[in-house]
Amino acid sequence: MTSALEPVWIGVDVGGTKVLAGVVDDAGTVLATARRAxxxxxxxxxxxxxxxxxxxLEVADGxxxxxxxxxxxxxxxxxxxxxxxxxHLPWQGENVRARLEERWGVPVVLDNDANCAALAExxxxxxxxxxxxxxxxxxxxIGGGILMAGxxxxxxxxxxxxxxxxxxxxxxxxCECGGQGCWEQYSSGNAxxxxxxxxxxxxxxxxxxxxxxxxxxxxGPMVTEAAEAGDMVARAAFASVGDWLGVGVANLVAxxxxxxxxxxxxxxxxxxxxxxxxxxxxxxxxxxxxxRAVPPIVSAMLGPEAGLVGAAELARRAGDQPRR
Amino acid sequence: MTSALEPVWIGVDVGGTKVLAGVVDDAGTVLATARRAxxxxxxxxxxxxxxxxxxxLEVADGxxxxxxxxxxxxxxxxxxxxxxxxxHLPWQGENVRARLEERWGVPVVLDNDANCAALAExxxxxxxxxxxxxxxxxxxxIGGGILMAGxxxxxxxxxxxxxxxxxxxxxxxxCECGGQGCWEQYSSGNAxxxxxxxxxxxxxxxxxxxxxxxxxxxxGPMVTEAAEAGDMVARAAFASVGDWLGVGVANLVAxxxxxxxxxxxxxxxxxxxxxxxxxxxxxxxxxxxxxRAVPPIVSAMLGPEAGLVGAAELARRAGDQPRR
Numbered sequence: 001m002t003s004a005l006e007p008v009w010i011g012v013d014v015g016g017t018k019v020l021a022g023v024v025d026d027a028g029t030v031l032a033t034a035r036r037a038x039x040x041x042x043x044x045x046x047x048x049x050x051x052x053x054x055x056x057l058e059v060a061d062g063x064x065x066x067x068x069x070x071x072x073x074x075x076x077x078x079x080x081x082x083x084x085x086x087x088h089l090p091w092q093g094e095n096v097r098a099r100l101e102e103r104w105g106v107p108v109v110l111d112n113d114a115n116c117a118a119l120a121e122x123x124x125x126x127x128x129x130x131x132x133x134x135x136x137x138x139x140x141x142i143g144g145g146i147l148m149a150g151x152x153x154x155x156x157x158x159x160x161x162x163x164x165x166x167x168x169x170x171x172x173x174x175c176e177c178g179g180q181g182c183w184e185q186y187s188s189g190n191a192x193x194x195x196x197x198x199x200x201x202x203x204x205x206x207x208x209x210x211x212x213x214x215x216x217x218x219x220g221p222m223v224t225e226a227a228e229a230g231d232m233v234a235r236a237a238f239a240s241v242g243d244w245l246g247v248g249v250a251n252l253v254a255x256x257x258x259x260x261x262x263x264x265x266x267x268x269x270x271x272x273x274x275x276x277x278x279x280x281x282x283x284x285x286x287x288x289x290x291x292r293a294v295p296p297i298v299s300a301m302l303g304p305e306a307g308l309v310g311a312a313e314l315a316r317r318a319g320d321q322p323r324r
Numbered sequence: 325m326t327s328a329l330e331p332v333w334i335g336v337d338v339g340g341t342k343v344l345a346g347v348v349d350d351a352g353t354v355l356a357t358a359r360r361a362x363x364x365x366x367x368x369x370x371x372x373x374x375x376x377x378x379x380x381l382e383v384a385d386g387x388x389x390x391x392x393x394x395x396x397x398x399x400x401x402x403x404x405x406x407x408x409x410x411x412h413l414p415w416q417g418e419n420v421r422a423r424l425e426e427r428w429g430v431p432v433v434l435d436n437d438a439n440c441a442a443l444a445e446x447x448x449x450x451x452x453x454x455x456x457x458x459x460x461x462x463x464x465x466i467g468g469g470i471l472m473a474g475x476x477x478x479x480x481x482x483x484x485x486x487x488x489x490x491x492x493x494x495x496x497x498x499c500e501c502g503g504q505g506c507w508e509q510y511s512s513g514n515a516x517x518x519x520x521x522x523x524x525x526x527x528x529x530x531x532x533x534x535x536x537x538x539x540x541x542x543x544g545p546m547v548t549e550a551a552e553a554g555d556m557v558a559r560a561a562f563a564s565v566g567d568w569l570g571v572g573v574a575n576l577v578a579x580x581x582x583x584x585x586x587x588x589x590x591x592x593x594x595x596x597x598x599x600x601x602x603x604x605x606x607x608x609x610x611x612x613x614x615x616r617a618v619p620p621i622v623s624a625m626l627g628p629e630a631g632l633v634g635a636a637e638l639a640r641r642a643g644d645q646p647r648r
Contacts, residue, residue, distance in 0.1 A: 075615055085615045132480060146579070148472060155581020156456060157616040165611035166575040169494060177611045251490040255470070255579060257479020287489035287501045291399055291409045292481040 007066035009319075010056055011312030013113055013305075014038065014048070015073045016088035021055035022305060023063075024312035028124030030305050034058035038088060045090045049103060056104070067107040067319050069311030070100065071116035078158035080110050109311070109318045114161055115152050116310030117302070118145025121262050123313055125301035130259040134252050135300070136163060138245070138265035138274075140220075141176075142184040146256065164188065168248060187244035189220035189267050195237040196223045206231035224270050241267070242274045246281025246297070253295060254287050264300030271299060331390035333643075334380055335636030337437060337629075338362065338372070338396045340412030345379035346629060347387075348636035352448030354629050358382035362412060369414045373427060380428070391431040391643050393635030394424065395440035402482035404434050433635070433642045438485055439476050440634030441626070442469025445586050447637055449625035454583040458576050459624070460487060462569070462589035462598075464544070465500075466508040470580065488512065492572060511568035513544035513591050519561040520547045530555035548594050565591070566598045570605025570621070577619060578611050588624030595623060 008031075012021040015038060022033040034055045039047040056068060074086025081098065083091035101108040111119075118127075118135035127133035127147065137143040142164030146153040153160045164184030165177050172181025185191060197215035200207055206226040211217035226234035249261050261282075268274060279297050283289055302309055332355075336345040339362060346357040358379045363371040380392060398410025405422065407415035425432040435443075442451075442459035451457035451471065461467040466488030470477040477484045488508030489501050496505025509515060521539035524531050530550040535541035550558035573585050585606075592598060603621050607613055626633055 075612060085612070144579075148477060153472060153580065156583040156619065157581050159612060159616055160579065160581040162578045162581075162611050165578050167492065167571055167609060170492070170571075179609055179611065182611075247491055247494075251575070252579065254486045254489050255468075255484065255576065256477065257481050257484040257486075259480040285491060285503055287486050287503065287506075288399060288409070288483060292483055295480065 007064040009312045011069045011308035013071045013307035021059045022308045065106045067315035069315035070110045071113040071307040071311040073113050076112045109314045113307040114143035115145045117306035120306045120310035122147045126262045126298045132258040133260050134258045135262040138267035140189045183248045192223050199233045238273045242277030243281045246278035250285035261297045331388040333636045335393045335632035337631035345383045346632045389430045391639035393639035394434045395437040395631040395635040397437045400436045433638045437631040438467035439469045441630035444630045444634035446471045450586045450622045456582040457584050458582045459586045462591035464513045507572045516547050523557045562597045566601030567605045570602035574609035585621045
């Protein structure tokens with residue numbers, strides 16, 4: 001346990017709807033959390049900074065702060081200084097790291113949320129001990145992170161790991177990114193919902209009951225529950241999304257050949273209902289499957305706190321060495 | 325110049341049709357080469373070893389050998405010890421590195437040819453000075469290599485960089501690998517030839533003349549020459565293969581975010597005829613193009629000797645440090 005006077009390391013996950021701060025010990029355990037609503041995109045950036053500060057101070061609970069790691073749902077530059085763009089936050093190129101460090105007077109590090117989650121799974125979770133890993137985060141879309149020799153691969157622009165926007169279907173479904181046929185259009189929470197909406201009328205179903213027959217009311221968690229309750233449409237939705245997950249993972253494995261593939265994010269809570277079709281598709285699609293160890297596809301272990309755990313880990317690492 | 329008594333570093337590229345050995349100096353310059361035919365797949369492995377030895381001894385020309393790097397057209401394990409499988413060679417899991425080292429009495433290192441070519445382009449060629457690079461080698465199919473911080477990413481099985489077998493078209497063209505819709509079915513020497521064969525009859529063309537109207541006689545180099553001579557079908561073939569090149573590169577860039585993308589291999593000799601449509605497709609397809617530096621797509625610089633230059637470089641590196 002952390003004593004009252006021992007400095008604490010804090011991770012903060014700044015998402016589209018909420019700010020979640022946590023004190024994380026050196027075993028990756030989250031000792032306490034505090035939550036604030038994300039103020040939104042059309043606000044002064046100081047409002048976001050204030051929300052972060054409130055969550056950090058609450059969770060620190062009077063203890064000195066050794067450092068804060070911030071995991072942001074957006075594009076963070078390769079230096080870990082700026083949030084270049086974030087769909088649900090007002091940051092647009094601001095030097096978020098330096099601003100927070102100056103306002104708070106404690107060391108701050110910054111990275112994107114998918115990278116932080118990937119680092120946490122590698123350090124404390126499902127990819128622990130692996131030399132290389134790919135972590136695919138399935139929420140409404142697909143995010144991801146790559147680890148090589150225990151280091152995050154950030155990329156020249158800090159944008160490595162944007163797996164969701166690899167094109168898997170020529171002239172396929174249009175994507176919010178402006179492209180067409182992106183992987184996340186076929187394998188994500190949104191894809192699950194689209195599939196269920198389109199097929200819902202085919203037979204009497206739990207989903208039809210839950211939504212009063214209105215496809216627009218279908219949500220991702222609703223599909224997960226309906227599948228558990230035996231709904232055939234919901235199960236078919238998972239079979240499709242899981243198969244596409246495996247096809248995309250096979251592409252990533254062909255390119256990287258990682259030791260393990262970790263699937264996190266909300267959709268992954270369906271467990272083997274998602275992962276079994278993915279494993280089958282990987283085995284079927286992966287080049288040279290007979291001449292290699294096909295990597296296991298496993299569930300993430302750290303749940304929705306992975307982002308803040310990874311952010312705290314980055315802060316701790318930065319405290320042990322000169323600024324990266 | 326290397327003096328007669330100074331030990332030389334030698335790289336050997338063991339391809340499907342020829343064995344090419346070269347003495348390489350510490351600036352990456354190939355000082356001399358020697359060539360032998362590859363004995364084929366259904367021969368005793370000693371015949372292949374003998375061909376390698378003959379080429380190495382010829383090129384060494386009596387000088388002492390500091391070390392030999394072998395670039396093999398096949399799957400090499402992550403440890404750089406064994407050739408697990410090679411479509412045109414008899415090796416099937418043999419410990420090629422140790423066998424050659426024991427037979428020859430000089431230090432030997434081993435890697436696959438695409439990795440060696442990628443390392444050479446990073447050290448001496450088109451990716452020189454880049455922190456991260458992707459090298460795509462377009463021959464009859466697509467091979468590749470990934471460099472991060474000046475190190476080859478080999479992968480857990482030594483199979484990283486198999487870009488050609490990423491699926492880009494669901495239920496697409498069948499591939500030799502057993503899959504369907506692999507990238508190399510749409511962007512490679514074979515894809516160029518397929519396109520030209522299918523379209524050849526559409527209008528009077530240089531290709532028709534060169535082949536006497538027989539589509540089966542079309543070859544990759546023939547398409548390149550016909551495009552230069554103004555043949556519209558051949559030009560359309562490059563436009564298609566180049567566009568697909570850019571689409572696949574966009575997928576790799578979404579995942580890795582490298583500083584530069586290098587295109588090598590025989591097809592890349594067409595230069596901008598291939599690369600301009602690829603650049604356009606990358607700009608069009610890449611996620612977040614407005615928020616990032618889109619990496620340049622450039623031609624490889626080292627030509628068909630890239631593999632042996634990289635192999636010699638690996639041997640030199642191994643000589644400077646304990647065995648990897």
